[in-house]
Amino acid sequence: MSERADAVRMRGIAKHFGSVQALRGADFSCAPGEIHALLGENGAGKSTLMQVLFGLVKRDAGTIELAGWPAVIDSPVDAMAAGIGMVHQHFTQVARMSVAENVALGGPGLRFNRGAAAELVRRVGRETGLALDPDTRAGDLPVGLRQRLEIVKALARDARVLILDEPTAALTPQEVNDLFAALGRLRSSGAAIVLITHKLREVLVLADRVTVLRRGAMVVTGEAGRFGAAELARAMIGDAAAPADLAEALEVATLDAPDVGARPAGPALEVRELRVRRPGTRRFAVEGVSLTVAAGEIVGIAAVEGNGQRELMRAVAGLLPHDGSVVVRCDGTVGFVPEDRHGEGLILDLTLSENLALGAAHGLWLDRRRFEHAAALATEEYGIHAGDATQPVRQLSGGNQQKVVLAREIARRPVLLVAENPTRGLDVHAMAEVHARLRAAARRDELGVLVYSTDLDEVLALADRVGVMLGGRWSWVPETSWTREA
Structure with missing residues (x-):
């Protein structure tokens, strides 16, 4: 020794x-x-x-x-x-x-x-x-x-x-x-x-x-x-x-600059005077927030933990009760990518195809072969590394699990996608892939995206517009002030 x-x-x-x-x-x-x-x-x-x-x-x-x-x-x-x-x-x-x-x-x-x-x-x-x-x-x-x-x-x-x-x-x-x-x-x-x-x-x-x-x-x-x-x-x-x-x-901080030339086609989301209580308390975590997210636009939220951004996003996604108005364009649904993919985004003991099918099935019967075929297509399109569509998602790496959540939510063709820390735990290569998918869905499908990340560089890299939350209140950041220091 x-x-x-x-x-x-x-x-x-x-x-x-x-x-x-x-x-x-x-x-x-x-x-x-x-x-x-x-x-x-x-x-x-x-x-x-x-x-x-x-x-x-x-x-x-x-x-x-x-x-x-x-x-x-x-x-x-x-x-x-x-x-x-x-x-x-x-x-x-x-x-x-x-x-x-x-x-x-x-x-x-x-x-x-x-x-x-x-x-x-x-x-x-x-x-x-x-x-x-x-x-x-x-x-x-x-x-x-x-x-x-x-x-x-x-x-x-x-x-x-x-x-x-x-x-x-x-x-x-x-x-x-x-x-x-x-x-x-x-x-x-x-x-x-x-x-x-x-x-x-x-x-x-x-x-x-x-x-x-x-x-x-x-x-x-x-x-x-x-x-x-x-x-x-x-x-x-x-x-x-x-x-x-x-x-x-590959680093988040220097991914392609925001596509400021995006031409939104109308509102995907309109929020007016939103107030949301902090769960389990009578105190308001969100105080009178008003904002819009246009179709084809990515709006980023910059905030330090505990300033109401989580409650705002979950109220918009329909997961928390609220006062005020949340209007999503009437011809579509809301997709949700939670920050805790294990606890809220996936059922770990189900297969890849079953997780991709969550929320897509109607009625009492599932066409398993159709879902497995759709899973194979999603696996190829999103670069999900798995043995086959019958592999339990528990056995996938964190990056591939995140791609499963993202693929499922975008495949539902929502009008609005609410994404919390969408690249949490991903390597730089997978981060770039997720960013590319979000941008492509926004531009190609006129998907409105409301995104929050604890990584400020990610917010600045992804967003067409950025808002700051402080003490439960919202303020827009002028485009000329888009710096980490600002």
């Missing part, structure tokens, strides 16, 4: 899911006091490799060492006992329970000590800057704070190897800065941190080392300072002939 062994070392990890080979002899290691970024396109095997380390997935072959010693990890219980924590991209919380109760779940002892659990939440908050109210129900937290709860749960168990799967996907810029500061403190304390991300700028700012997976195998690894964004993007995609500015071409 070496004098300073890696905190974790994985060698030759292989895993099959039926006919799909998810991992092909993958290697990975992470040292104490290091942030190691794990990159790759959606479906490259990043999450699967870390799920093997956390005991969620049993490997077919390969070895795992912790601190230089062979380790047997057959379950998350084994992993947590060994000091491994995992922050999942999709929440593992009980929505009806409080923050403190969620943190205590799975902990030692048979009885719940509310005071001790609350103090644990406060202590982790003080030490890391990730403060939460221990008495708030998890389901009442906005997405950014629910993501924070996932991190606090792992840290509360004294994890020394911390795996974070797309931790910034739903965070505001300020929350990202807070998270980075917390990770820096953890690194200084000697924790080994694995950061699964698609955001190349995060890697270049934060990571000490980087590994790129492609098709289940390691293709690049080394000190992060050795690589530029373009080189990492080429390694992810596998295109050696790609231009030097490929990374910039």
Whole structure:
């Protein structure tokens, strides 16, 4: 054993899911006091490799060492006992329970000590800057704070190897800065941190080392300072002939400029003096908002979490009661792409074709062959990587799951599409594809799109017009002021 062994070392990890080979002899290691970024396109095997380390997935072959010693990890219980924590991209919380109760779940002892659990939440908050109210129900937290709860749960168990799967996907810029500061403190304390991300700028700012997976195998690894964004993007995609500015071409911040020449054909949506109460309270989250979205137009919402944008979008989609007027052009419907694709966008145990058929069937009988044929067409058109139309969507990567939601909602030919964080957790290539689909549907089908993203660069890249929400009120941003600072 070496004098300073890696905190974790994985060698030759292989895993099959039926006919799909998810991992092909993958290697990975992470040292104490290091942030190691794990990159790759959606479906490259990043999450699967870390799920093997956390005991969620049993490997077919390969070895795992912790601190230089062979380790047997057959379950998350084994992993947590060994000091491994995992922050999942999709929440593992009980929505009806409080923050403190969620943190205590799975902990030692048979009885719940509310005071001790609350103090644990406060202590982790003080030490890391990730403060939460221990008495708030998890389901009442906005997405950014629910993501924070996932991190606090792992840290509360004294994890020394911390795996974070797309931790910034739903965070505001300020929350990202807070998270980075917390990770820096953890690194200084000697924790080994694995950061699964698609955001190349995060890697270049934060990571000490980087590994790129492609098709289940390691293709690049080394000190992060050795690589530029373009080189990492080429390694992810596998295109050696790609231009030097490929990374910039794929980054959300520099996607094609908004098509300001779009010629809307009339209103798809008209909102007048809309007021929406915050769920479970008597307070208004939306106060007297008026706006229009024209057919063929993409309207973006820029806001910090908690300023009423979520309630606005869900009222427009018909999911929350409201005062005031919401008028959608009478000859169509409203499509909805939720930010939580697992909880609200998909039924994970149904097949690809069944998920694409949700909302499209009428009557008591389903023509399964017709839906499977339609699913095959959608799979080809949207580039959904799946074995066939009968594959459960649970087995698809996050990017392919998002494409399923988007394909289904656009296929319904709505007049208006409401999209919350439409590229959450997607790699830069998949982001560009989703953006292209939204633009094409808007221009070709005269679809009105109302979109919100925690990534301000995405809002500026996509939108024809941008509105800001602050304190539940709406104001339009002049086109000449479209900058991150504004």
